[in-house]
Amino acid sequence: MAAPPGGRSTTIYDVAKAAGVAPSTVSRAFSRPGRVNAETAERIRAVAAELGYRANPQARALSTTRTSMIAVILADVTNPVFFEVVRGAELAAYEAGYTMLLAETQESAERERAVLERALSTVDGIVLTSSRMSDSAIRQIAKVKPVIVLNRVVTGVPSVVTDNLRGMRRAAEHLGELGHEQVCYLAGPEASWADGMRWRGLREAGMELELRVRRVGPYPPTVNGGVAAAAEWARQRTSAVVAYNDQMAIGFMRGVRAMGGQVPRDVSVVGFDNSNLSEIVTPALTTVASPLHSLGVTAARNVLAISRGAQSRSTEAVVLPTKLVVRESTSAIEA
Amino acid sequence: MAAPPGGRSTTIYDVAKAAGVAPSTVSRAFSRPGRVNAETAERIRAVAAELGYRANPQARALSTTRTSMIAVILADVTNPVFFEVVRGAELAAYEAGYTMLLAETQESAERERAVLERALSTVDGIVLTSSRMSDSAIRQIAKVKPVIVLNRVVTGVPSVVTDNLRGMRRAAEHLGELGHEQVCYLAGPEASWADGMRWRGLREAGMELELRVRRVGPYPPTVNGGVAAAAEWARQRTSAVVAYNDQMAIGFMRGVRAMGGQVPRDVSVVGFDNSNLSEIVTPALTTVASPLHSLGVTAARNVLAISRGAQSRSTEAVVLPTKLVVRESTSAIEA
């Protein structure tokens, strides 16, 4: 009554026989309706419908090498930062007539390999988000299938990234305008390309704007990481703090509150990403908005373009602009 | 330099030739290492590694009909209710040596069909969450591939569901103990099986416990839906409210606050699911906890069991127990 484990389903041959035509004709009736007699096509459709025929896309892929699917690989489906990215990618895929699949790696390189190994052949392209793999492993994959890397630069592999430098600069300017003279960076994962860029961006801006900059960390890019960072920061306070991302900023605020402090009265805090949490939290978080949606759209479009044989698949990273969103977690310094 | 759109990758034949053996031997060396001379196998592995050979799971699937992947289809990856379900399913899949793929349908039946059409042949089984398809369409799919339906009962298709009846009963008991004599149900989507069960559970419990029960709605099962429900509720207030799910409960609280009311002083509210939002929100939400994680684990395990030819794939729904989690949004009624 339920599902047949090995139930052989209707094939193109069954339909061909039932309709009294050659298999290739059936195939054509589905893939190039124009190239087949209207009546014949109609009959074939009818027979197919009656027999409950469903094309097997994977078998088709074996000869066409196209599956009309792309995969987005991410470390953690639960991380709100990915929501808009996924939405964007799905939108772009849908518009192009593709289906987007998602695979989670649980932050594990081993799992990422396993996923890739299996999913690779079922899709026409891959968007790699927060990959744990080495640059060379990624290059390896990119040799086999179109790959776009998100928020990381891997030589030889096309990528699309957030403009971390300018984003951090805006954060620094904002703090400067509010009268802050020192700022502490709460560092995220050491190995992270984004962390490197954000720290560099803040440092460079600090030099120009005469803002004293120091850093604590690295910490995991999570709420708990932020709490931990608060403890370290407390040993040598600054009037302002910029976190690697929103989650850390939120954790930091929680940590400050736990120590009896208040945000922004005692310390101004700026996050990064503008994930959906940043406006839910109290006080609402001032943050550098990453172009999450466009990141997803662009990545998906580009991977499809490559898959369709785009010529100038330059290896230059596409960099997308950020925007500072001022909310309640930052305030002018008291004289 | 980048990815080859049509770059033919190393096949089993290349390896066979390079290693000086028959293709079938290479195949065996990978799938049944025991059945091939140890040295030969070693040599083959070496050659394969050197050539960067990667098996094509889809081609393999064509003859074996197994891909070692399962798919979980859901309406909205962004919905926190699914987080634990996905986690559970992924865990069960991983433990069984399978890879889990996720596909989003954006609440659209059309998209759901498209996804299924394409993904169906690339996986060994499907877990259908919040499906928009008709019972018969689902039965159709289940005829072709192992399917488990989550939180919905479709005759002839195995499913695993939350014990909505008992869950609602517990909610009612809790409210009764607090002295409430009337409760309003904020209805979710009309077509939803879960909504039907929850409403029925509350009504039945109400009769036994002498709790006057009424309902408003239906509304979309979202925060905004809850806000809307609050407006309708306000026209004829009750001292307690039970929402179809947490999101609606949260929206309801927001609505009440906007009208100048306070929770739980003016109205006690109970949610359903215990999604991760329920403890973040203020006041923290009293809610009926769905067995989210187990739902995912059980669904994945069962779909795999069927796929491996489980015999007694009974069509009875597996029902998993709920648990009432009391937080701050409910309080005793003032005399």
Added chain:
DNA sequence: CTGAAAGCGCTAACAG
């Protein structure tokens, strides 16, 4: 233990 041959379901190239 290993090779040869056939075939999974579908498309593509070539004749008619």
Added chain:
DNA sequence: CTGTTAGCGCTTTCAG
């Protein structure tokens, strides 16, 4: 417009 003939990359008989 349609039939025939080869394969796509891999596994699986069936011999040896």
